[in-house]
Amino acid sequence: MIRYLLIRLLDAVPTVLLVLTLVFIAMRILPGDPAISALGDMATAEQLQVFRDKMGLNDPLWQQYFSFLGKMLTLDFGKSLMNGREVVDLIAFNLPYTIELTLAAVFMGIFVGVPFGVWAATNPNRTPDAAMRGFSLIGYAVPDFYLGALLLITFSLNLGWFPINGGGEGLIDRLYHVFLPALTLAFIKAAFLGRLTRTALLEVLGKDYVRTARAKGAREPRVVYRHGLRNALLPITTGLGLSTLAALSGSVAVEMVFNRPGIGKLLISAIAERDYAVIQAGVTVFAMFVVAINLLMDLVYVLVDPRIRVK
């Protein structure tokens, strides 16, 4: 088991390197000149030259690449080109908001999606199943920024039940602020997880060992939860990982719509202002997030499936 985890951890190393390389390449082929965007159109050729020297933009590419790798891995993201603040500080300030949004969305999505999926799977081709189908269709179809705007207009602007923007201060206030944005992401997640749970559970309930469970006298709730859902957790875990990643990318749009702090919002404004240092750091942090979630999912697999544990 420890070996399995170590292998997984080692597997992540090339992924991280690949991601960093892609970020590096992407930053070089982005249109626009970082020196001009930092110093403005009015800068003289001399000033630009000095800036490029200072930022190492005149070094050979391979040298730039290794110094980039070194800096990223030591979390040395440099200073924001716009306001001169340390990018690490910007990330450190914004990251908790994104994490809290993603976590809240994941939990809400699980608590709605999985029971709904179970309900649909235990009543196939009946009303709950049809409701599930409708719900997941809407969930798949509605874009997050649109749903977010809809919720914002209805519950914040018109009804005034929730705050219109910001991230909040203190635990209760932050939870209050995160509710609507998380709901937006959770709606889509619940649709996805619900559908997945229904399909996975329906398949598992047709398995021989479920019949065995019935034959030894287990009642339906026990059959469904202990034998059915417990086995359906394997595909659901995979889906959960995927949908957590989706929530992460969805958080970019949702943070914009609800005007709340977060890596997504930081990234969008950095792109608008061509703030390369921040873009670079933001994309890297997102990528690390993805790698971390994948690792976490591998961990969950071990808990869920004894067959992996032993191999």
Add this chain to the structure above:
Amino acid sequence: MSALLSLRSVSVNFGRGEKALRVVDGVSFDIDVGGTLGLVGESGSGKSVTSLAVLRLIPERLGWSTRGRIEFEGQNLLDLPADKMPEIRGRDIAMIFQEPMSSLNPVMTIGSQISEALFLHGWPNRAKRHARVVEMLRLVGIPDPEGRLGAYPHQFSGGMRQRVMIAMALACSPKLLIADEATTALDVTIQAQVLELMKKIRSDTGTAILMISHDLGVIADICDRVVVMYSGRVVEVADIRSLLQRPAHPYTRGLLESVPRKGQERERLYQVPGSVPMAGSVRQGCPFRARCSVAVDKCAVKMPPMFRFAEDQRAACWVSAEQSNAPVIEDLK
């Protein structure tokens, strides 16, 4: 001897109304307390469906329905409310399935799966359950039972898994054990071991066994009486000696012919010509007539009733009945 389980005119339909498919049609047989009954027939003859119907494990929601009477200790199981069935399953009637590879829950340890059967039927004490599980695993011949409790099904071979299934089925000392092709998926030596185990269990615990198999050899090894099914119907019921020595139904004769024998010189094994019609598809006459070498005109018109050929032998065949002057049995409704 009184019957432990008796089926009377049990029919299982798939679908409703005109289009309903009668997968099992008017099946009647008895199993005595402590007796062993074999249920033989080709694939698709309705053996498994019949056994699932006994435990009411037929998925009614998918359009299946069971009629007739299935009496267990005098109680018609089909009359019981659905929420009473779990009390009977596993405690009074236990079942072993065909597929040892897929019939155990892959994410639960075998210890907890056997323990669950006990837990469900009035064994609240954990320590007692543990002791019983170890005892059962030892009974079915699993080496180092204490150490194997925490193992998962994928860590066992097919034969060992089937032993675990048997241990689980017998944990609550059921009065009837239904073994649905319990040895079919196993290789021959393991099959022999599992059969030995079942014989031992029958003699040690007095559990009645309903053995379902397409293999007459297996049935002959373990059963006192045999029910032969064909296309959802019972075509012959007899004690094992009569069945082997003087089979009354042409289908039974065909089955016996196709069993390989030691010292028999043959190019090919005998096979009953043709294939089994889909259960319920023959709506008139004898379902076997298309493959029968002795069929007469009457067979195409009317389904033969059960005739009595001997004290403990009955079969549904017009031709055989005429030849041996067997009387129709009326009292099987």
